[in-house]
Amino acid sequence: MEVAIMLYNGITALDAIGPYEVFAATMKSKVKFVAKNKGLIKLDSKMGYLHADYSFSEVTSADILVVPGCSPPNYKTPMNDEESLNWIRQLHETTKWTTSVCNGSLILGAAGLLNGAVATSHWGSFDLLQSFGAIPTDERVVRHDKIVTAAGVSSGIDMALQLVAWELGEDTSKVVQLILEYDPQPPFDTGSPKKAPAPMVEQLRGMIQELSKKEPNL
Amino acid sequence: MEVAIMLYNGITALDAIGPYEVFAATMKSKVKFVAKNKGLIKLDSKMGYLHADYSFSEVTSADILVVPGCSPPNYKTPMNDEESLNWIRQLHETTKWTTSVCNGSLILGAAGLLNGAVATSHWGSFDLLQSFGAIPTDERVVRHDKIVTAAGVSSGIDMALQLVAWELGEDTSKVVQLILEYDPQPPFDTGSPKKAPAPMVEQLRGMIQELSKKEPNL
Numbered sequence: 001m002e003v004a005i006m007l008y009n010g011i012t013a014l015d016a017i018g019p020y021e022v023f024a025a026t027m028k029s030k031v032k033f034v035a036k037n038k039g040l041i042k043l044d045s046k047m048g049y050l051h052a053d054y055s056f057s058e059v060t061s062a063d064i065l066v067v068p069g070c071s072p073p074n075y076k077t078p079m080n081d082e083e084s085l086n087w088i089r090q091l092h093e094t095t096k097w098t099t100s101v102c103n104g105s106l107i108l109g110a111a112g113l114l115n116g117a118v119a120t121s122h123w124g125s126f127d128l129l130q131s132f133g134a135i136p137t138d139e140r141v142v143r144h145d146k147i148v149t150a151a152g153v154s155s156g157i158d159m160a161l162q163l164v165a166w167e168l169g170e171d172t173s174k175v176v177q178l179i180l181e182y183d184p185q186p187p188f189d190t191g192s193p194k195k196a197p198a199p200m201v202e203q204l205r206g207m208i209q210e211l212s213k214k215e216p217n218l
Numbered sequence: 219m220e221v222a223i224m225l226y227n228g229i230t231a232l233d234a235i236g237p238y239e240v241f242a243a244t245m246k247s248k249v250k251f252v253a254k255n256k257g258l259i260k261l262d263s264k265m266g267y268l269h270a271d272y273s274f275s276e277v278t279s280a281d282i283l284v285v286p287g288c289s290p291p292n293y294k295t296p297m298n299d300e301e302s303l304n305w306i307r308q309l310h311e312t313t314k315w316t317t318s319v320c321n322g323s324l325i326l327g328a329a330g331l332l333n334g335a336v337a338t339s340h341w342g343s344f345d346l347l348q349s350f351g352a353i354p355t356d357e358r359v360v361r362h363d364k365i366v367t368a369a370g371v372s373s374g375i376d377m378a379l380q381l382v383a384w385e386l387g388e389d390t391s392k393v394v395q396l397i398l399e400y401d402p403q404p405p406f407d408t409g410s411p412k413k414a415p416a417p418m419v420e421q422l423r424g425m426i427q428e429l430s431k432k433e434p435n436l
Contacts (some may be wrong), residue, residue, distance in 0.1 A: 014239035014398070021232035021371065024263040031265045040269060045242040047249045049269040051258060102399075123399060140403045152399025153239065154375065162405045171418075174408040178422060180232070181320075181341060181370025183409030184402035185358045187380045190392040191401030200389075204396060 001028060001167055004062035004091060007035040007052045008070070008078045009042040014153050015068030015101040016050060022160035023064075025176040026168055034059045036083060044071035056087040061094035064163060068156070069102025069122060072211035079110040088113070097163055099148040101156035108147065109134055117144040122152035123193045124208035138194075154191075157182065219246060219385055222280035222309060225253040225270045226288070226296045227260040232371050233286030233319040234268060240378035241282075243394040244386055252277045254301060262289035274305040279312035282381060286374070287320030287340060290429035297328040306331070315381055316365050319374035323367040327352055335362040340370035341411045342426035356412075372409075375400065 003023045005016050016033070023029040035041055035052030042049060067088065070077075078084040088111040092098045100108050105121040108114050109132025119134040119142055126136040140151045141159045150159035161182070165173035177183075190196035193205075221241045223234050234251070241247040253259055253270030260267060285306065288295075296302040306329040310316045318326050323339040326332050327350025337352040337360055344354040358369045359377045368377035379400070383391035408414035411423075 012239070013235045013242075017231045017235040020266065021230070024231075024261075024265060031263070033266050043242075045249070047242060048238065048251050048271060051267040051269060053266060140401065151401075152397070154398045154400040154402070157372065158403050158405070165405055170406070174406050174414060175418060175422065177404055177406055177408045178411070178414045178418060179370070180372045181409055182372040182402075182404055183358065183369075183413065184372070184400075184404075185376050186395055186400055186402075187376070187383055188388065188392050188395055190395045191399055193396070195401065196392060196396045200393060200396060204393065 001026070001030070001064065002062045003029050003031045003064045003066065004034050004059050005031060005066045005068065006088070007033050007041040007050055007068075008084065010044050010070040010077055011041060011050065011068055012070050012102060012153055013043050013048070013050060015104060015156055016066070018154060018156035019066050019101065019160035021180060022157060022164060022176055025179045026164055026172055028168055028172070032059055032062075036081075056083070060090065062091055063095060063167070064097045064099060065091045065095050066156070067100040067104040067107050069100070069104040069153070072103075072124075072208050078107050085111040095146065096167070097146055097148055099150070099159060099163070101150045101159065102152045103128070105129055105134070105149040106132065108149070113147060117147055118142055119144060119147070119149040120151050121149065124205050125212075128212070219244070219248070219281050220279070221247050221249045221282045221284065222252050222277050223249060223284045223286065224306070225251050225259040225268055225286070226302065228262050228288045228295055229259060229268065229286055230288050230320060230371055231261050231266070231268060233288075233322060233374055234284070236372060236374035237284050237319065237378035239398060240375060240382060240394055243397045244382055244390055246386055246390070250277055250280075254299075274301070278308065280309055281313060281385070282315045282317060283309045283313050284374070285318040285322035285325050287318070287322040287371070290321075290426050296325050303329040314364060314385070317367065317377060317381070319368045319377065320370045321346070323347055323352070324350065326365065326367070331365060335365055336360055337362060337365070337367040338369050339367065342423050343430070346430070
């Protein structure tokens with residue numbers, strides 16, 4: 001199973017590494033980190049890097065394409081870059097599954113892939129998601145034909161486990177969950193806007209909206 | 219809050235990136251990826267790289283030290299490297315919290331930090347953990363004085379949320395959980411040996427034990 005994970009400056013590391021680790025643990029996947037240009041990829045936090053081993057021109061097909069998200073100040077970069085959007089459209093022609101994590105769905109939207117599609121994104125980006133003709137829904141992993149979108153950041157782990165179950169069978173997905181000891185026990189239960197205190201959600205929503213109006217600073 | 223995450227060839231990416239993403243999302247942490255030598259760090263899967271921005275000699279103290287784990291065939295590398303173990307001992311003198319994810323606890327053990335300590339590791343590594351004088355327990359996040367060990371791979375996210383709660387307050391931890399939309403919904407419930415089918419656990423345990431006898435191949 002060939003998996004292409006798209007990288008770009010400003011990316012949220014866990015959006016990419018969550019699904020990567022799930023696919024890697026199957027021991028039946030070839031995962032490729034792909035960017036416009038090979039080499040170091042600056043993280044949104046500006047505190048580190050991922051690394052693209054392949055450039056767009058070297059990866060022209062995949063069974064699964066994963067488009068991760070990024071912090072709001074930076075998300076406009078790939079959305080406004082025709083070369084990146086064209087690569088996504090080109091890969092999409094070849095995939096079994098075209099997927100996104102967090103506001104990576106906005107990039108799929110900018111590539112024109114979500115028109116009329118039920119989809120999700122980070123909970124703070126639903127307005128933007130709708131602006132691309134998508135029908136936002138607050139499920140954690142959303143399938144529309146062969147497009148699978150996941151909610152914020154950490155949801156890519158759940159999405160990848162689901163994709164592994166569909167492609168390699170439920171037992172493989174269960175083994176991977178056991179290998180990664182994915183038996184989550186966060187100290188609190190505030191991981192979605194439905195569960196967190198309303199004032200916390202509204203304050204954070206305001207911050208995200210302000211940040212997403214700013215120009216990228218990369 | 220200064221966080222040093224130790225990297226080394228053969229590392230499991232999610233062990234490092236899970237905690238990184240939690241600390242980064244606080245917007246009150248300076249995270250440094252540190253290795254013996256700066257530069258690209260080969261992942262255990264051999265399908266990609268992380269990047270160390272700092273060498274051991276450049277980071278001589280930290281509030282929190284995180285020692286991630288690795289796939290069994292490689293874990294012996296830092297365990298048998300005096301320079302790495304000395305750096306861990308040196309940092310440990312300065313930390314508020316010395317922590318590990320997955321079989322990173324074996325590296326803490328090799329550094330002599332777990333003698334008589336209650337600790338955890340990946341569920342497949344409890345025998346080795348015990349060989350360092352630790353008292354294994356199957357809780358997901360285990361605190362012993364200022365040493366905090368977490369279970370396999372994905373547990374680093376839960377551990378970091380707990381550390382954030384202790385250091386920066388419960389509200390900050392809750393906000394981070396909401397930012398990362400950490401509301402896990404895996405398709406199955408097989409994330410611990412207690413929950414997975416017994417034959418699956420035993421088969422995987424055998425594989426891990428075989429792999430951990432092999433020499434690292436880096």
